[in-house]
Amino acid sequence: MAAAQGRLSDDAGGMDEAKGTGEAERHKDAATPLPFRAAVEALRAARLRPQIEVEPTPAPKRLAPYSYALEAAVVDGEQELADGRLVLLHDPDGHDAWRGTFRLVTLVRAELEPEMAADPLLPDVCWSWLTGALQARGLAFGEPSGTVTRVSSHHFGGLSARPASSQIEIRASWTPREGPGGIPETAAHLASWCDLLAQVAGLPPAGPGDASVVTLPQRRGPQSR
Template sequence: MRSARLRPELEVETTRPPQRLAPHAYALEAAVVDGEDDLADGRLVLLHDPAGHDAWQGAFRLVTLVRAELEPEMAADPLLPEVCWSWLTGALDARGLSYGEAGGTVTRAGSHYFGAL
């Protein structure tokens, strides 16, 4: 993972992985930047348990979190969760990567402002 060639707009650094999920873990934090603007950020965690886990269907699990600010119209689109999920699975499939137990959650968060802050 340390020798991967990354796109120039990515800023990546190692971070402390979770301690109790698996005997071995590695974690990265990343940000997508454009000049002074942070466009997205996230975290990638690779877990490894040599004994394996039934829920993982193997000895490895890859966990990701991605956050990005969306335009209100896009965030309100009822198909947003399906589109986001298809971006992930489509990227894996396009690179010929196999995976066992794909699962995840797409979460939208919004704020409504009232009066002056």
């Protein structure tokens, strides 16, 4: 999976990767707070639409005492339409900027048709897709923060045969509200994030309740990552 490799931060930059193995990792798991363990298990058990491939990836180790990360790609046959990374952060002592003990951080990106990338309203629309995806599932969240960036590439000289390309990138973070036992609905937040990935990729709505969603047009061919 060629998932997003950009750098992340809590309010969307630095991602350091942490890997634990063997006996040290088992001791670490035993000391991990129950709310975080439950939140991670919910992410692992979530059922998602089949066009989205999700797998664990090394998590950042400096943003919070506890973290867990996933990467995903929206795939149509052999064509990758969008990719992204979602990180769950947890600080049992709470965090003033988060206004909670959990935080979700994401990076999402996709290729665009050049004419779509030229739309001046595109950044506002993409941000509304993020908040709208959470609201559509009835999720309570706070302190949303992020940026929407679009990049266009034009090729010259020996590369002039390549068509112009454009990309949209969404970096964002938000605080999922905690339920009983201090555990947020991480599976539902993951599903909402996948809804965002699907919208950015130009997939049709997943169900009748999403029929009013505006989607981007399908991409023009295999993407080179």
